Every structure is written in structure tokens, then in C-alpha cells.
Amino acid sequence: MKVPQHIGIIMDGNGRWANKRGLPRMMGHKAGVEALRRTLIACSDLGVKYLTIYVFSTENWGRPKTEVVALMALMELVRNEITELKKNNVKLTAIGDLDKLPAKSRKAIQQTMDATADSTGINLIMTINYGGRSEIVHAAKELARKAIENPELLESLDEKEFASHLYTAPYPDPELIIRTGGDFRISNFLLWQIAYSEIFVSETLWPDFAKPDLEAAIKDFSKRDRRFGKVKTAK
Numbered sequence: 001m002k003v004p005q006h007i008g009i010i011m012d013g014n015g016r017w018a019n020k021r022g023l024p025r026m027m028g029h030k031a032g033v034e035a036l037r038r039t040l041i042a043c044s045d046l047g048v049k050y051l052t053i054y055v056f057s058t059e060n061w062g063r064p065k066t067e068v069v070a071l072m073a074l075m076e077l078v079r080n081e082i083t084e085l086k087k088n089n090v091k092l093t094a095i096g097d098l099d100k101l102p103a104k105s106r107k108a109i110q111q112t113m114d115a116t117a118d119s120t121g122i123n124l125i126m127t128i129n130y131g132g133r134s135e136i137v138h139a140a141k142e143l144a145r146k147a148i149e150n151p152e153l154l155e156s157l158d159e160k161e162f163a164s165h166l167y168t169a170p171y172p173d174p175e176l177i178i179r180t181g182g183d184f185r186i187s188n189f190l191l192w193q194i195a196y197s198e199i200f201v202s203e204t205l206w207p208d209f210a211k212p213d214l215e216a217a218i219k220d221f222s223k224r225d226r227r228f229g230k231v232k233t234a235k
């Protein structure tokens with residue numbers, strides 16, 4: 001099995017999972033945290049080097065206030081995972097417009113990032129208050145500011161330079177994107193970075209996602225003929 005070094009996951013279906021059980025939506029998100037723990041360990045065991053997850057999108061602010069507040073509180077709990085993350089050699093990073101988060105959640109996330117900064121195993125990249133379009137606008141603004149100082153930048157600007165201004169600059173592009181919950185859409189996740197990613201849609205709702213689902217996605221990925229816009233050369 002060819003294992004991608006970078007997997008992105010759109011963790012969808014928490015609400016439906018809870019509805020099916022007559023539970024409040026938040027119980028679905030809590031179960032989603034368990035699924036995340038399982039998936040992170042499974043990815044680490046398989047040798048995945050980067051796991052990027054869609055935790056909270058720029059559009060998620062439009063959910064009912066109680067759900068937004070509860071999701072922010074859930075993020076604050078990330079601090080309780082520090083020991084486990086360090087034990088598993090996980091380096092946690094959060095990307096997105098984190099300034100808009102409540103101070104308590106932001107602080108807990110920053111503490112967890114600092115505490116795991118020296119880990120050398122899997123990178124867990126949480127996208128929070130993140131949107132692919134807003135990330136691109138953010139990069140464009142940074143570049144425009146630099147171009148005012150140094151107009152030559154406009155002439156030399158290429159894709160590599162542009163990508164170095166995205167939140168994901170330190171990471172390779174994901175080879176595989178998994179979306180759970182059965183919907184075939186990207187929902188503003190990593191728009192620039194997925195130019196040549198393989199996409200796998202799993203019918204499994206995120207709280208039920210487990211190692212066999214991950215393996216099914218990677219097995220399918222292994223079979224894909226990745227041509228990157230070129231023609232396969234004869235052997």
C-alpha cells in the first residue's frame with residue numbers, strides 16, 4: 001500500500017450522527033474528537049507525516065450561537081491532550097485567522113503548540129477559522145504590501161513565491177483528501193493546495209470513522225494513476 005505523506009480530512013457528519021441517535025449535535029462533535037484521536041494514531045502508525053484537519057471554517061460562524069460557543073469550548077480542551085500528544089510524538093499546529101477566536105481557546109491552542117513544538121513524529125495541522133479563499137486573499141494582501149516596498153516583486157512573482165505566503169507554506173501539498181459523510185464537495189478547504197490531490201469520499205459519518213475506513217481510502221489512493229496533467233510514459 002502506497003501511503004501518502006500528507007492527508008487532509010474534511011470531518012463531516014457529526015450532526016447527522018447525533019441526529020440519528022436523538023442526541024444534541026454537540027454529542028456528535030464530542031464523538032468526533034474520539035474519531036480524531038483514533039485517526040491520528042492510525043495515520044501515525046501507517047507513517048503519514050502530515051495530517052491536516054478541517055476543524056472550524058470561516059463559514060462555521062454562521063451556525064447557531066450555542067454550537068459555535070460549544071465548538072470553541074471543545075477547542076479549549078485541546079490543552080488536556082498535551083501529555084498524550086507528546087507521548088505519541090505529535091506536533092500540533094493551528095492555522096487560519098486565529099485572532100478572531102475567543103482568547104481562552106486561542107491561549108489553549110498556543111500552549112499546546114508550544115508544548116509539542118519539539119515533537120518529530122506526525123504533524124497534526126488543525127485549520128481553525130480557516131477558509132481557502134480567505135487564505136489566498138491573506139497571502140495576496142501580504143504580497144501587495146511587499147510589492148509597494150519592492151515593485152520588482154511583481155515581475156518575479158511565481159507560484160512558489162505565492163505559496164510561501166499561504167498558512168501552509170511549511171508543508172507539502174496533500175496527496176489525498178478524505179471527506180467523510182458522503183458529500184462530494186470541497187467546502188473551501190485548502191483550495192490552492194489540492195490542485196493535484198486525489199479525493200476520496202467516505203460514506204462513513206466522521207464519529208464512526210476508524211482505521212479500516214482510513215485503510216480503504218489509502219488503498220483506493222494506491223490504485224490511482226496520478227499523471228499531474230501529463231501523459232503516462234511507456235515503461
Ligand code: FPP
Pocket residue numbers: 011012013014015016017029030032033036054055056060074075076078126181206
Ligand atoms: C462537521 O460536521 C464538523 C465540524 C464543523 C466540526 C469538526 C470538529 C470536530 C470533529 C471536533 C474536533 C475538535 C477539536 C477540538 C480538534 P457537521 O456538524 O457539519 O455534520 P453534519 O453535516 O452531519 O451536520
